[in-house]
Amino acid sequence: MYQTTNNSTQHGLKTPHGFKTPHKYPVKTSTSEDLLRLVGQLYPTGRAWYMPEKSNFNNFHAALNQSFLRLINDAYATIDSSFPDNSNFDESDADLWEYRLGLTTPSDMTIEQRREVIKRKMAFPQNIKARQGYRYIESQLNQAGFDVKVYENIFYDGGGNHYYKTPEEILGAQPSTVQHGGTTQHGGGTQHGGGNTQVIANEMQYEDYNIGGSQNLWATFFIAGNAIDQIASIEKSREAEFRELVLKLKPAHTVAYIFVNYI
Incomplete structure (x- = not known):
């Protein structure tokens, strides 16, 4: 009988489907090696899909991964610059949001203080x-x-x-x-x-x-x-x-x- 373990996934020929079947959390990655490993998990396990290192098949996916990585990094940058709750929200992001929100900020404030002011304004945007x-x-x-x-x-x-x-x-x-x-x-x-x-x-x-x-x-x-x-x-x-x-x-x-x- 199949035994459910922490290494089990919801997809597989003999994997049971039900309430107790574990589901893995989404993987957050920013490296080409991680993406290659994820691709390898999606292909069938037959000999025709073998992907040796530096083969044409491997190089093809490595090239595709460069585009995926640019997309991922751009998405991270867009999200990080939209919310003042992370260390990647820098001075230029603060300048832009202070302009958008109509905030007056003295020049001697630290970036941490400016993030807090922007967060407070975002939390209460209207005059209710x-x-x-x-x-x-x-x-x-x-x-x-x-x-x-x-x-x-x-x-x-x-x-x-x-x-x-x-x-x-x-x-x-x-x-x-x-x-x-x-x-x-x-x-x-x-x-x-x-x-x-x-x-x-x-x-x-x-x-x-x-x-x-x-x-x-x-x-x-x-x-x-x-x-x-x-x-x-x-x-x-x-x-x-x-x-x-x-x-x-x-x-x-x-x-x-x-x-x-x-x-």
Whole structure:
């Protein structure tokens, strides 16, 4: 009686077919010798199909294998350059995908960091409403390498009634909260960037933005450190990347007050 072993295949004159018949995994190869051995397994075992080394039959298949190898290597290269999950995804692939995805990347980032940024963008390609919550924005900023927290601008008094706060109320009287010293704020909610209390509303660069008065604070949120009144630190070389990512993540009608030092 035929005994099924690990060397058995699903094809053979006396090989049984059934649930317990082992099937070998596909072979991954990139050498001509491996392909020749695979070809030898496909031919019948009769004398007419004998393939001695350096014979015309052998040389014929060796020539064909050169075309197969080029096809295999091109396929590997195409797949490796399409997904940033392997060591063959190089600087040129990163440049191309950053251009396709509209990513701003500082020049001092390593290729490993750039792969992670591209993977994060690929994983969340669309602006779905469910992804506009502050927890989602925070998670994406953290995955991009920014050590910040996102806080909603909503607070509750002892009676359970909600209200909103200005950046000055959050930071108190810290002398370095804005560019012009003290807690200076100019006119109707206009916040000047350049210091710790900056605004991200519509621009990648520093901007003055007037929220139109305290009645519009409902459309603001805060990006800060581990506590809402703590200042986060971000590398100066990644400022443009940080602002661009916040602009892409936040709902278009909202304004982010950021308590950040660029170092």
